[in-house]
Amino acid sequence: MVRSVRVRVGGRVQGVGYRAWARRTALSLGLEGWVRNRRDGSVEAVLQGAPDRVEAMxxxxxxxxxxxxxxxxxxxxDEAAGAFTGFEIRETA
Known part of the structure; x- marks a missing residue:
């Protein structure tokens, strides 16, 4: 079974290496998806993988x-199940 979620994280999360950390952490958990900064100062990510791994992320x-x-x-x-290969850092949206 694969779970796919979209998360938005608020606070001081830009300019602190959050996206690179998220990518490393997601890959270490075997997740696929992406992460990006948002113009409002938040960070957004789509996480896809085994439900317990998604919960850990x-x-x-x-x-x-x-x-x-x-x-x-x-x-x-998120309805994007099966749509990703790997975990990427995307451009700010």
């Missing part, structure tokens, strides 16, 4: 890298 996103200060996270179901 969501938990990790609540903390983020050492220099981040996460103030909130929104998790929504």
């Amino acid at each position: 969501i938990a990790a996103c609540r903390e983020g890298p050492a220099d981040a200060s996460v103030t909130g996270i929104e998790v929504l179901a």
